[in-house]
Amino acid sequence: MTDRIVSAIREGRVTPQNVSAAQVLGFRAATDGGFERLNRGCAVIRSTEDLDQYLWSYGRMVAAQWAGVLEFGLLQNLPFERFDVTDVGCGQGLSTTLFLDHVKAEAARGRVLASIVGGVRLYDASPHALRRAFEVLRLYRVSVKAQSVRLPQVPQPAASALPRVTILSNILDIEGFDLNSLRQSLFAPGGRHLVIAVSNDRQVAGGGARVRQFQSLLSRHHRLLACESKAWEVQMATRSTQVVAFACLMES
Ligand SMILES: C[S@@+](CC[C@H](N)C(=O)[O-])C[C@H]1O[C@@H](n2cnc3c(N)ncnc32)[C@H](O)[C@@H]1O
Numbered sequence: 001m002t003d004r005i006v007s008a009i010r011e012g013r014v015t016p017q018n019v020s021a022a023q024v025l026g027f028r029a030a031t032d033g034g035f036e037r038l039n040r041g042c043a044v045i046r047s048t049e050d051l052d053q054y055l056w057s058y059g060r061m062v063a064a065q066w067a068g069v070l071e072f073g074l075l076q077n078l079p080f081e082r083f084d085v086t087d088v089g090c091g092q093g094l095s096t097t098l099f100l101d102h103v104k105a106e107a108a109r110g111r112v113l114a115s116i117v118g119g120v121r122l123y124d125a126s127p128h129a130l131r132r133a134f135e136v137l138r139l140y141r142v143s144v145k146a147q148s149v150r151l152p153q154v155p156q157p158a159a160s161a162l163p164r165v166t167i168l169s170n171i172l173d174i175e176g177f178d179l180n181s182l183r184q185s186l187f188a189p190g191g192r193h194l195v196i197a198v199s200n201d202r203q204v205a206g207g208g209a210r211v212r213q214f215q216s217l218l219s220r221h222h223r224l225l226a227c228e229s230k231a232w233e234v235q236m237a238t239r240s241t242q243v244v245a246f247a248c249l250m251e252s
Pocket of ligand 1: 041042043044045062088089090091092093094095123124125126129149150151152168169170171174176177
Protein backbone atom coordinates (compact mmCIF):
# COMPACT_ATOMS: atom_id res chain seq x y z
CA MET A 1 0.00 0.00 0.00
CA THR A 2 1.25 3.48 -0.87
CA ASP A 3 2.49 5.63 1.97
CA ARG A 4 0.36 8.81 1.83
CA ILE A 5 3.06 10.97 3.42
CA VAL A 6 5.87 9.62 1.21
CA SER A 7 3.61 10.26 -1.83
CA ALA A 8 2.95 13.82 -0.63
CA ILE A 9 6.72 14.36 -0.34
CA ARG A 10 7.32 12.97 -3.86
CA GLU A 11 4.55 15.22 -5.22
CA GLY A 12 6.02 18.30 -3.54
CA ARG A 13 3.12 18.86 -1.14
CA VAL A 14 5.29 18.29 1.93
CA THR A 15 8.60 20.07 1.48
CA PRO A 16 11.65 21.25 3.46
CA GLN A 17 9.89 24.61 3.71
CA ASN A 18 6.63 23.40 5.24
CA VAL A 19 7.58 20.16 7.04
CA SER A 20 6.51 20.09 10.69
CA ALA A 21 4.86 17.78 13.19
CA ALA A 22 1.56 19.61 12.59
CA GLN A 23 1.89 18.89 8.87
CA VAL A 24 2.49 15.16 9.60
CA LEU A 25 -0.49 15.03 11.99
CA GLY A 26 -2.67 16.28 9.14
CA PHE A 27 -2.31 12.80 7.57
CA ARG A 28 -4.06 11.04 10.45
CA ALA A 29 -6.70 8.58 9.28
CA ALA A 30 -8.69 5.79 10.88
CA THR A 31 -9.15 2.36 9.31
CA ASP A 32 -11.37 -0.61 10.17
CA GLY A 33 -9.82 -2.54 13.04
CA GLY A 34 -6.80 -0.22 13.05
CA PHE A 35 -7.11 0.83 16.68
CA GLU A 36 -7.16 -2.79 17.85
CA ARG A 37 -4.18 -3.71 15.63
CA LEU A 38 -2.07 -1.07 17.39
CA ASN A 39 -2.60 -2.93 20.67
CA ARG A 40 -2.45 0.24 22.82
CA GLY A 41 0.65 1.36 20.89
CA CYS A 42 2.63 -1.77 21.81
CA ALA A 43 2.46 -3.47 18.39
CA VAL A 44 5.22 -3.41 15.81
CA ILE A 45 3.51 -1.44 13.05
CA ARG A 46 2.74 -3.65 10.04
CA SER A 47 1.37 -1.32 7.33
CA THR A 48 1.24 2.29 6.18
CA GLU A 49 -2.49 2.38 7.10
CA ASP A 50 -1.54 1.53 10.66
CA LEU A 51 0.91 4.45 10.62
CA ASP A 52 -2.01 6.73 9.66
CA GLN A 53 -4.11 5.07 12.37
CA TYR A 54 -1.33 5.69 14.93
CA LEU A 55 -1.51 9.38 14.06
CA TRP A 56 -5.29 9.24 14.41
CA SER A 57 -5.33 7.40 17.74
CA TYR A 58 -2.18 8.72 19.41
CA GLY A 59 -0.69 11.57 17.35
CA ARG A 60 -2.28 14.43 19.29
CA MET A 61 -1.49 12.67 22.55
CA VAL A 62 2.21 12.38 21.60
CA ALA A 63 2.22 16.08 20.66
CA ALA A 64 0.66 16.91 24.05
CA GLN A 65 3.23 14.75 25.86
CA TRP A 66 6.06 16.53 24.06
CA ALA A 67 4.61 19.96 24.86
CA GLY A 68 5.20 18.97 28.49
CA VAL A 69 8.65 17.49 27.83
CA LEU A 70 9.81 20.60 26.00
CA GLU A 71 9.18 22.60 29.20
CA PHE A 72 12.12 20.90 30.91
CA GLY A 73 14.92 23.41 31.53
CA LEU A 74 17.36 21.02 29.81
CA LEU A 75 15.32 21.33 26.62
CA GLN A 76 14.62 25.05 26.92
CA ASN A 77 18.38 25.64 27.13
CA LEU A 78 19.98 22.73 25.33
CA PRO A 79 23.33 21.89 26.93
CA PHE A 80 25.10 21.22 23.60
CA GLU A 81 25.89 23.64 20.74
CA ARG A 82 25.94 20.74 18.30
CA PHE A 83 24.80 17.13 18.75
CA ASP A 84 23.64 13.88 17.15
CA VAL A 85 20.13 12.52 17.72
CA THR A 86 19.20 8.86 18.23
CA ASP A 87 15.50 7.95 18.31
CA VAL A 88 14.88 4.47 19.73
CA GLY A 89 11.51 2.93 18.75
CA CYS A 90 11.07 5.96 16.53
CA GLY A 91 7.91 4.76 14.78
CA GLN A 92 7.21 7.23 11.98
CA GLY A 93 9.54 9.76 13.62
CA LEU A 94 6.89 11.95 15.25
CA SER A 95 8.89 12.58 18.44
CA THR A 96 12.06 13.60 16.59
CA THR A 97 9.92 15.77 14.30
CA LEU A 98 8.49 17.53 17.38
CA PHE A 99 11.99 17.85 18.84
CA LEU A 100 13.51 19.27 15.63
CA ASP A 101 10.62 21.76 15.31
CA HIS A 102 11.55 22.91 18.82
CA VAL A 103 15.29 23.12 18.02
CA LYS A 104 14.53 25.12 14.88
CA ALA A 105 12.30 27.51 16.79
CA GLU A 106 14.33 27.88 20.00
CA ALA A 107 17.96 27.01 19.44
CA ALA A 108 18.70 27.85 15.83
CA ARG A 109 18.68 31.65 16.23
CA GLY A 110 19.50 32.17 12.57
CA ARG A 111 21.70 29.06 12.29
CA VAL A 112 20.64 26.32 9.88
CA LEU A 113 19.55 23.12 11.60
CA ALA A 114 22.38 21.11 10.01
CA SER A 115 24.90 23.25 11.89
CA ILE A 116 23.29 22.17 15.19
CA VAL A 117 22.26 18.57 14.47
CA GLY A 118 25.13 16.43 13.16
CA GLY A 119 23.00 13.42 12.27
CA VAL A 120 19.79 11.60 13.16
CA ARG A 121 19.78 7.84 13.70
CA LEU A 122 16.45 6.03 13.72
CA TYR A 123 15.79 2.59 15.19
CA ASP A 124 12.56 0.60 14.99
CA ALA A 125 11.40 -2.95 14.21
CA SER A 126 8.90 -1.75 11.57
CA PRO A 127 10.23 -1.15 8.04
CA HIS A 128 7.06 0.82 7.18
CA ALA A 129 7.61 3.16 10.10
CA LEU A 130 11.33 3.54 9.37
CA ARG A 131 10.73 4.42 5.73
CA ARG A 132 8.24 7.15 6.59
CA ALA A 133 10.41 8.49 9.42
CA PHE A 134 13.44 8.60 7.12
CA GLU A 135 11.60 10.47 4.34
CA VAL A 136 10.04 13.01 6.73
CA LEU A 137 13.20 13.73 8.72
CA ARG A 138 15.35 14.10 5.61
CA LEU A 139 13.23 17.15 4.80
CA TYR A 140 14.84 18.87 7.80
CA ARG A 141 18.05 18.83 5.75
CA VAL A 142 20.02 16.84 8.30
CA SER A 143 21.82 13.55 7.72
CA VAL A 144 19.45 10.66 8.56
CA LYS A 145 20.15 6.93 8.92
CA ALA A 146 17.40 4.40 9.62
CA GLN A 147 17.99 0.86 10.82
CA SER A 148 15.71 -2.03 11.65
CA VAL A 149 16.40 -3.36 15.16
CA ARG A 150 14.78 -5.65 17.70
CA LEU A 151 15.17 -4.15 21.14
CA PRO A 152 17.05 -4.43 23.41
CA GLN A 153 19.87 -4.82 20.85
CA VAL A 154 20.89 -1.52 19.28
CA PRO A 155 24.10 -1.29 17.24
CA GLN A 156 26.82 0.85 18.75
CA PRO A 157 26.89 4.08 16.74
CA ALA A 158 30.15 4.88 14.98
CA ALA A 159 32.43 6.96 17.16
CA SER A 160 31.45 10.61 16.97
CA ALA A 161 32.98 13.62 18.60
CA LEU A 162 29.51 15.00 19.13
CA PRO A 163 27.40 14.55 22.24
CA ARG A 164 24.17 12.68 21.69
CA VAL A 165 20.50 13.35 22.37
CA THR A 166 18.74 10.00 22.83
CA ILE A 167 14.95 9.99 22.47
CA LEU A 168 12.92 7.20 24.09
CA SER A 169 9.33 8.22 23.35
CA ASN A 170 6.58 5.73 24.18
CA ILE A 171 8.96 2.80 23.97
CA LEU A 172 10.34 2.15 27.47
CA ASP A 173 6.84 1.34 28.76
CA ILE A 174 6.48 -1.54 26.27
CA GLU A 175 7.27 -4.88 27.89
CA GLY A 176 9.26 -7.65 26.25
CA PHE A 177 12.83 -6.34 26.32
CA ASP A 178 15.31 -5.92 29.12
CA LEU A 179 15.91 -2.30 30.12
CA ASN A 180 19.43 -2.80 31.42
CA SER A 181 20.49 -4.53 28.18
CA LEU A 182 19.07 -1.57 26.25
CA ARG A 183 20.99 0.87 28.48
CA GLN A 184 24.21 -1.08 27.92
CA SER A 185 23.85 -1.21 24.16
CA LEU A 186 22.96 2.50 23.95
CA PHE A 187 25.61 4.04 26.20
CA ALA A 188 29.19 2.92 25.67
CA PRO A 189 31.63 4.47 28.14
CA GLY A 190 33.02 7.85 27.26
CA GLY A 191 30.24 9.96 25.77
CA ARG A 192 28.09 12.91 26.82
CA HIS A 193 24.35 12.46 26.51
CA LEU A 194 21.02 14.14 26.95
CA VAL A 195 18.51 11.31 27.45
CA ILE A 196 14.84 12.19 27.00
CA ALA A 197 12.14 9.65 27.88
CA VAL A 198 8.36 9.96 27.92
CA SER A 199 5.51 7.44 28.13
CA ASN A 200 1.98 7.06 29.34
CA ASP A 201 1.72 5.80 32.88
CA ARG A 202 -0.90 3.20 32.15
CA GLN A 203 -2.19 0.87 34.80
CA VAL A 204 -1.38 -2.29 32.85
CA ALA A 205 1.76 -4.34 32.35
CA GLY A 206 4.76 -2.14 31.59
CA GLY A 207 3.77 1.51 31.81
CA GLY A 208 5.46 4.31 33.73
CA ALA A 209 7.16 1.95 36.18
CA ARG A 210 9.56 0.96 33.39
CA VAL A 211 10.36 4.61 32.64
CA ARG A 212 11.23 5.20 36.31
CA GLN A 213 13.25 1.96 36.34
CA PHE A 214 15.29 3.12 33.33
CA GLN A 215 15.96 6.48 34.99
CA SER A 216 17.25 4.75 38.11
CA LEU A 217 19.47 2.47 35.97
CA LEU A 218 21.01 5.62 34.44
CA SER A 219 21.68 7.10 37.87
CA ARG A 220 23.19 3.85 39.12
CA HIS A 221 25.54 3.23 36.17
CA HIS A 222 26.42 6.70 34.82
CA ARG A 223 27.49 10.11 36.06
CA LEU A 224 24.38 12.28 36.04
CA LEU A 225 25.16 15.99 35.70
CA ALA A 226 21.52 17.14 35.78
CA CYS A 227 18.18 15.38 35.78
CA GLU A 228 14.58 16.54 35.65
CA SER A 229 11.50 14.37 35.83
CA LYS A 230 7.78 14.87 36.15
CA ALA A 231 4.39 13.18 36.01
CA TRP A 232 1.33 15.04 34.82
CA GLU A 233 -2.08 14.58 33.27
CA VAL A 234 -2.69 15.22 29.59
CA GLN A 235 -6.30 16.13 28.84
CA MET A 236 -7.53 14.84 25.49
CA ALA A 237 -10.99 15.38 23.95
CA THR A 238 -12.63 12.26 25.34
CA ARG A 239 -10.21 11.08 28.02
CA SER A 240 -7.27 12.09 30.10
CA THR A 241 -4.05 10.21 30.43
CA GLN A 242 -1.25 10.20 33.00
CA VAL A 243 2.22 10.84 31.55
CA VAL A 244 5.72 10.34 32.99
CA ALA A 245 8.90 11.85 31.57
CA PHE A 246 12.49 12.65 32.39
CA ALA A 247 15.45 14.42 30.81
CA CYS A 248 18.95 13.57 32.08
CA LEU A 249 22.29 15.09 31.15
CA MET A 250 24.98 12.48 31.78
CA GLU A 251 28.38 11.05 30.99
CA SER A 252 28.39 7.37 30.06
C1 LIG B 1 4.13 3.44 20.71
S1 LIG B 1 5.15 3.48 19.25
C2 LIG B 1 6.18 4.90 19.61
C3 LIG B 1 6.57 5.65 18.38
C4 LIG B 1 7.23 7.01 18.64
N1 LIG B 1 8.46 6.88 19.39
C5 LIG B 1 6.25 7.95 19.33
O1 LIG B 1 6.49 8.37 20.47
O2 LIG B 1 5.24 8.25 18.70
C6 LIG B 1 6.23 2.14 19.55
C7 LIG B 1 7.18 1.83 18.40
O3 LIG B 1 8.09 0.84 18.85
C8 LIG B 1 8.24 -0.16 17.86
N2 LIG B 1 8.55 -1.38 18.61
C9 LIG B 1 7.74 -2.06 19.44
N3 LIG B 1 8.41 -3.09 19.99
C10 LIG B 1 9.68 -3.06 19.48
C11 LIG B 1 10.84 -3.87 19.65
N4 LIG B 1 10.85 -4.91 20.47
N5 LIG B 1 11.96 -3.54 18.99
C12 LIG B 1 11.99 -2.46 18.16
N6 LIG B 1 10.92 -1.67 17.95
C13 LIG B 1 9.77 -1.95 18.60
C14 LIG B 1 6.93 -0.19 17.09
O4 LIG B 1 7.11 -0.60 15.75
C15 LIG B 1 6.49 1.28 17.17
O5 LIG B 1 6.93 2.00 16.05
